[in-house]
Amino acid sequence: MKKDIMICGVGGQGTVLASKIIAASAMDAGFTVHSAETIGMAQRGGPVTSHVRIGDDAFSPLIPVGGADLLIAFEPSEAVRNLKYLKKDGFVIVNTVPVKPTSLGSSEGSNGKAEIEFVKSKCRCLTVNSDELCAPFGSSKFFNVAVLGTAAGSGELGLSKEIICDEIVKIVPERFREKNMAAFAAGYKLGEENNANQ
Amino acid sequence: MSKKYVMGNGAIALGALSAGVNLVAGYPGTPSSEIIETVVRYPHEGTYAEWSVNEKAAMEVAAAAAYCGARAMVTMKQVGLNVASDPLMSLAYVGVKGGMVVVSADDPGPISSQTEQDTRRFAEFARIPVFDPSSPEEAFEMVQDAFEYSEKYRTPVILRPTTRVDHAYASIEAPDTFHAREYGGFVKDSKKWVIFPRLSYMNHAMIEKRNTEIGEDFSSYRFNTVSGSSAKAIAATGVSYAYAAEFLKAYPDIRLIKVGTPYPLPESFLLNALEGVSEVLCFEELSPYIEESLLKLIGKHHLNISIRGKLTGDVPPSGENDADSAGRIISRFLGLEYAESSIDCSGAPQPPARPPVLCAGCPHRASFYAVKRAMKGKKAYFCGDIGCYTLGNAMPLDMVDTCLCMGAGITMAQGFNHMDKDAVAISFTGDSTFFASGISGVVNAVYNAADMILCILDNSTTAMTGHQPHPGTGRNLMAAPVEKVSIEKLLIAAGVTKVITVDPLDLDASTAAVKECAGIKGVKAVIFKSPCVAIVKPDKKMRTDSGKCVGCMRCIREIGCPALSVSGGKAVIDGNLCTGCGLCSQLCKFGAIGGAEE
Structure with missing residues (x-):
């Protein structure tokens, strides 16, 4: 398998854990993996990206423009910011809930609808509402694992449910495990429904 | 032995542990911080590690270990090397007994730093060798080689990774437990270990002669490589090499020269690699180091080769390179058509600026x-x-x-x-x-x-x-x-x-x-x-009372907390971000913000 997966969002949304789980799962499935993260000052509320490159011919840690097979966007405007990295026939999973930057001051900013419409008009796309998906778990912090479920269920990730669940067990601290597994299952179901619809 | 999926910084740590490092010291600084943290994560019998109070202290602690014949590593970010430069410059003259590797992580961009300084220049300034890894895998091997060269030539050596190597992840095959090497201990010799003008004068001459030898030694080093045979060549170092190599996969005939040891310059290797070359594009980050080194080399040997790069405006003078700039810049140099095959994003809604901010509750x-x-x-x-x-x-x-x-x-x-x-x-x-x-x-x-x-x-x-x-x-x-x-x-x-x-x-x-x-x-x-909100669990969250909130926006205008935003003309608090610090409630003149127990 050769697959370039980009995860984008805003610092603090948990994109790093999502990319770690994907990378570890792909390694367990026997593939060569390289990945890269945004770390440091930019993590504090800035735009963040993770690049996960599965397969033998990735020399560098960063996915080139137009190179990603799958873009998992934790935030609508970040999906737009990083859309250029997607292959023309690539797939996007995008959260419809915006994160408003403090630079907006007292103006309301975008509700994310225009961004979602733009992404939909440009590529194959599955939208996910993190508030709705994570409501049963009490916090949107579980979105990172839930959306991994969606990616796996949609068939676009190319990794099995079992392998990913094994990694969640290994990586996530025990006290959060149950909720994370439930979040993954909920996300998976959503992805699967979309997969069946295709 | 097992495969470990680690960050480049982890690979450097595993490399040092594999080399039997006896002492590791450093001061945190992005992108270098995870090296020391990884060292202590693995069982490491006999290896002492510390966070020193600053980089100068770390360098001096490590220098003494190396005087004892122990292997020592010291880690820092590039600006940390400025702090540690006083001991390093003198240490370069005095030399070491045990291997000593100074890891100074550069930050092209810069992404999390004050400067875009280039540690390769610092190595040349201090007259000590520098290794420049292009990937985590290479960093793992290079740090072990660096200890060997350090002991062979009795000099501290620098390993210079950059952010994209430090923070890239790869699988590294390494042992699961480590044992530090035996070392002889300090042998007193004031003519050797006490720096004096006379000693510096003699050692300076020795160092200049020795560096020519190291350059020759480096000419057969396995991470200085050349592929392809075209008359137009690309010379690259560090992660820029990885970007160039990935782009040139489709053009295997194009000559690609990789310099893994920028100083002392591996002259014989480069003279061979440049055989039949008419033009070289130097693709590198930070300073035009290889470019200037090649200019000196062709001047010295009267070679008719045109050298292009940052000085000729072909490569941007600042900022980091990436896969796209590699494609664009190398294509232009080779006269190739470079068509970006990506989605047309014209007419996209402008994403908002997201400058980094203090966390909610900080x-x-x-x-x-x-x-x-x-x-x-x-x-x-x-x-x-x-x-x-x-x-x-x-x-x-x-x-x-x-x-x-x-x-x-x-x-x-x-x-x-x-x-x-x-x-x-x-x-x-x-x-x-x-x-x-x-x-x-x-x-x-x-x-x-x-x-x-x-x-x-x-x-x-x-x-x-x-x-x-x-x-x-x-x-x-x-x-x-x-x-x-x-x-x-x-x-x-x-x-x-x-x-x-x-x-x-x-x-x-x-x-x-x-x-x-x-x-x-x-x-x-x-x-x-008051402790950092990332290390203490919040015990409550604040909520706004929409009945009491008059929409004056004082809370938002005054403190800029990322948990506060406006919805329907009133302030709202994002419960996922709020830590209940209560600053906003102390500001509100209408009592509209209160704490709710978790």
Whole structure:
């Protein structure tokens, strides 16, 4: 398998854990993996990206423009910011809930609808509402694992449910495990429904 | 042995452990911090590791280990090497017995740094060898090679990774447990270990002769490579090589020269690699180091080769390279068509700017706000420093007028005070920064009778770089409980006139403390003490009462907390971000913000 997966969002949304789980799962499935993260000052509320490159011919840690097979966007405007990295026939999973930057001051900013419409008009796309998906778990912090479920269920990730669940067990601290597994299952179901619809 | 999926920094740690490193010391700094953290994560019998108080201390601790014949590694970010340059420059003359590797991580972009300085230049300046890995896998091997070369030539050597190598992940096959090497111990010899002008004169001559030999040795080093045979060649180093190699996969005939050891220049290797070449494009980050080295080389050997790169405007002078700039720049040089095959994003809604901000609930926000309130209507200079709290510069807080380098806030405030007696001179310094290089500034202030307020933002950790312990935390890297070094007692011992410790989340008490200090002559200090929100679990969250909120936006306009936003003309709080610090509720004049127990 050769697959370039980009995860984008805003610092603090948990994109790093999502990319770690994907990378570890792909390694367990026997593939060569390289990945890269945004770390440091930019993590504090800035735009963040993770690049996960599965397969033998990735020399560098960063996915080139137009190179990603799958873009998992934790935030609508970040999906737009990083859309250029997607292959023309690539797939996007995008959260419809915006994160408003403090630079907006007292103006309301975008509700994310225009961004979602733009992404939909440009590529194959599955939208996910993190508030709705994570409501049963009490916090949107579980979105990172839930959306991994969606990616796996949609068939676009190319990794099995079992392998990913094994990694969640290994990586996530025990006290959060149950909720994370439930979040993954909920996300998976959503992805699967979309997969069946295709 | 097992495969481990680790960051480039982890690969460097595993490489050093595999080389039997006896001592590792360093000071945290992005992108280098995870190296030392990884060293202590694996079973490592006989390896001593520490977070030193700053890079100079780390370099000196490591130098002594190397004098003992032990293998030592010292880690830092590139600007840390400036701090450690005093011992390093002298150590280069004195030399070592055991292998000593200085890891100085460069940060093209810069992504999390003050400068785009190039450690390769520092290596040349100090006349010591430098290794430049292009991937985590290579860094793992290079650090082990670096120990060998260090011992062979009895000199400290530098490993210079860059952010994209430090923070890239790859699988590394490495042992699961490690044992430090046996070492002989220090043998006293004052003619060798005590630096004197006469010794420096002799060693300088020896070093210049030796470096020519190292350049020859490097000419057969396995990470200096050439592929392809075209007359137009690409020369690349570090991660830029990886970008170039990936692009040139489709063009295997194009000559690609990789320089893994930029200094001392592997001249014979390069002369061979340049056989039949008419033009070279140097694809590198930070300074045009290889470009200038090749210009010298072709001048020295009267070669008719045109050298292109940053100096000719083919490669941008600043910022980092990436896969796309590699494609674009190399295509232009080779006369190839470069068509980006990506989705047409014209007409896209403009994504909002997201400058980094202090986290929701960060106690620094409250500290800055208290000082701002206390200084309202007064002329004041706010001298910031390096750490999360540099972010106090952002609107609406706007409380950082200057930021130069580690510890400069305290001393610069003194300079402002001497130049303008009508203003209040205030410095903001974090706890880790205070221990790293703030103390001497405090002594300078007392000694030279400055009139200033020191604000120590004590969140009990080194937050920006990933929550490393420091002398004030009561723990060290070996996880042993140790005596806490008290900032308060240090300040009192130095002769600071007034020291007040407050909880910054108590806005009125904090504001009063700053006002009190402003009314006293001399050097005063307010220690704002409250732990980083990333290391304590919040016990409540705040909520707005939409019935009471009149939409005045005072909370949003004044403090810029990322958990606060506007919806339907009223302030709302994001429960996923709020930590219940309560600063906003202390501001609200309508009692519309209250705490809800978790």
